Amino acid sequence: MIRRISPVPVLAGIILLTAAYLFWIGREPICTCGYVKLWHGEVVSAENSQHLTDWYTPSHVIHGLLFYGFLWLVARGLSPGWRLTIATGLESLWEIVENSNAVIERYRTVTISLDYYGDSVVNTVADVLAMVLGFLLAPRLPVWAAVALILFFEGMTAWIIRDGLALNVLMLLFPLDWVADWQAGR
Numbered sequence: 001m002i003r004r005i006s007p008v009p010v011l012a013g014i015i016l017l018t019a020a021y022l023f024w025i026g027r028e029p030i031c032t033c034g035y036v037k038l039w040h041g042e043v044v045s046a047e048n049s050q051h052l053t054d055w056y057t058p059s060h061v062i063h064g065l066l067f068y069g070f071l072w073l074v075a076r077g078l079s080p081g082w083r084l085t086i087a088t089g090l091e092s093l094w095e096i097v098e099n100s101n102a103v104i105e106r107y108r109t110v111t112i113s114l115d116y117y118g119d120s121v122v123n124t125v126a127d128v129l130a131m132v133l134g135f136l137l138a139p140r141l142p143v144w145a146a147v148a149l150i151l152f153f154e155g156m157t158a159w160i161i162r163d164g165l166a167l168n169v170l171m172l173l174f175p176l177d178w179v180a181d182w183q184a185g186r
């Protein structure tokens with residue numbers, strides 16, 4: 001008889017390996033300020049993406065909602081636990097890519113993130129857990145509510161910090177001067 005493997009240890013292993021890899025490539029474990037805050041709300045700051053949560057946390061919740069929908073469409077035959085494990089792998093892969101020197105330099109060159117030097121390891125783990133929260137929230141929400149939540153998070157962050165998931169991806173892949181000017185408040 002073949003024993004079924006639980007996705008929980010695999011999921012935890014993905015998160016631990018991601019944290020270990022980022023530490024190994026030189027990302028700070030915590031903010032160089034020496035402490036960890038639950039929330040850091042100043043975007044143009046050396047402490048941005050260094051604490052547990054910040055204005056970019058909603059984008060990771062959105063990742064979870066989107067991953068849930070995508071994996072529900074293409075991998076319905078897998079258990080929800082394994083779909084969550086795949087989503088965690090995708091999110092962790094994004095965090096590794098996002099914290100690579102090439103992408104960090106791209107952010108610094110084409111976005112308003114001139115002082116961005118990568119996420120702290122604790123922030124990365126919190127971002128992955130925010131994605132897990134979004135994934136776990138998705139099946140409990142009607143589709144219209146999940147879409148409304150995504151639009152709310154994107155609208156809120158665009159209004160408050162002039163950034164968000166869609167703007168972040170746009171500026172990373174196809175930087176537009178007028179968007180950069182708007183983000184900088186010019």
